[in-house]
Amino acid sequence: MFTGRIARFDTPGQPFTLTEATLTEVGPGEVLIRVTRTNICGSDLHAWHGTFNTKGLGGQLPTVLGHEMVGEIAALGDGVTADSDGRRLETGTRVVFPYFFSCHRCYSCLHGRRTACEKLSMAMLGNAEQPPYFVGGYGDYFLLPADAVLYRVPDSVPDELASGANCALSQVMYGLERANLTFGESVVIQGAGALGLYAVAVAKARGARVVIAIDGVAERLELATAFGADHVIDLTEVTEVRDRAKHVRTWTSGRGADVVVEVVGIPAAIDEGLKMLAMYGRYVEIGNINRGRTFDFDPSSFLFSNKTMIGVSLYEPDVLSRALTFLEQQRDKIPLARLGAATYSLDQINDAFAAAESKRDVRASIVMDRGR
Template sequence: MSNEPAMEKGRVAVMDEPEKLSYREYDLPKPGPGAVLLKVLRSNICGSELHIWRGQHPTKKKGVLGHEMIGEVHSLGEGVDTDFAGEPIKKGDRIVSAYYITCRKCAACREGHFHLCEHAYDFWNQAPEESPHFHGTFASHYYIHPDQYFYKVPDNVSEASAASANCALSQVYFGLDKSGVTYGQTIVIQGAGGLGLNAIAVAKEKGATVIAIDGVEGRLKQAEQFGADHVLNMNDYGSTAERAQAVLDLTGGIGADMAMEVTGVPAAFAEGIHLIRPGGKYVTIGNITPGKMVEFDPGLLTRKSIQIIPVVRYNPWYLYKALKFLSDTQGKYPFDDMMDAEFSIDEIKLALDKSAAREVTRASIVMERP
């Protein structure tokens, strides 16, 4: 008999097909040079997961899920002694990572568009059977590859707050910076889910006046807690024209300087240009499923000379900016309360189903502790 110790194992949740989930068990891999193996502490359900879960993603119809997370260092590969900000790291430190690869060599990366890296999902798209197995964060462990940016979580930032940093907060921060929104301007945030609430907080810190639009009263109450100056329940207005008039009334008849769409609803995108003043800007983040069509008024867009700024992912250093934002604004915004439901690793399907049905705003999967 061998005297070698048994290999430590971990679990991975696998979507076998849309809305069907199973679990696999694998030996924990030893991280290679430049890599890190994390023990997942918490992983949130993001809108992207819901698109995949409902079969709406153009290519991903099965495999691992999960990307918005916080973990702690289980083991470090050769040569890894700091994070991507030069902060020393060791086993047990809390870490968040960008959920995609930044190769720095492809055509997009060579132009500085790291968020558009052609190899972004090389590993996330791999089947769990392929080593190192732990490609997604709906799992007990997660493998960070050498080309993934990762950062140590500041001590004063809670696990619950940090878990949203590597997707929701970083992405809207990136989008708002692209919009150039600044002090004294007004921005409409279409959607008060996870992305919307994070966007409200960042926009407020930039000195903007925020108008939040949603159709769920509970979300609008949360929007107010995150600093929204005005909230509009879209159910109180019967048409785009009525909602546009409500925004005009709140902006002295001018319209918002900017708007951000984080709903994932094509009709919201079509409506957005009606809410913005001539010469304004429109950031769209939520609509990520190709092939979902909507009627659109290109003549109005041209007449108003509105600049549309589509945003997918974020440049990876925005994750560091997001962590600093959370650290610097601790206690000012209720980030810890954003997650309104927690589930165990065995309840991932339930969490996905309840999120898809909008029974919860933001669900978090809290992994088992040893």
């Protein structure tokens, strides 16, 4: 029997409520995670506001938000002995895992498109009033369903780095992989929050010759440079779209960027990003997760320049294993730890969300009390 706290999310825009819940057993194939750290991701903020409709994805209220997490194994269900790379698991092993769960049997899964699983479920969508209760990252525990993908965290990768692997880092890695970014190409990153900063670092690691980051927060732009950006554009200083596009062309030999990645979540940014894209360029759309929002678009400019748009939602689960390798290799080369510098206890979750909303913190994190 396992008893712990959850931060219940009952109504968009309202404070979280801390309550206790008890899980009576861990079933065959399941894994109970003792959560140690969960970040506040942009989609958590959108759900909190009600602009990211979790009900539209099959979710229920009340639920428990939070998905970008790391933890230790509290209990292994019968039949679970190793992670998805075949490495031994035991109580206390630190692990990360995709926060969405595929059936591995439907048409999409069998064709290698597990993000389109016909029975896809994920953290933040379960009912916090029914077992297993621990259905999101803002709680002392999280229950992984049977047959979930999970990976051991290397000893050299601390929690503050590992917690971002299963969402932000894996998402942008997958996006740049699908765009086939290669050596010598140029990249623009629209938005320098956590996803944007990871995108800068991954683009440089994949051999990008020029990486340009765009944001309006000075601290984020400074971090983008530390993460490897060759140039930054401050939205508060370069206020016109045409001037920002001109800067991009100047830094890309007049052609525009080979790849543009949108992680700011504003529809109008798409039209701007397409203007920065070179002929035959690839536009990677990640940030606009809110339904019903639109922007004006001239398709002829897209068509005649042979551009490609790639929509990226979630990632193939094996990307997470590569994300851990990336963290191992890059942890001493770029200031990854600065992404998780702002920490709050679970009791302070409402303060943490206020800080994340104000962009005072690049990535606010909820750190659980290990003494519980």
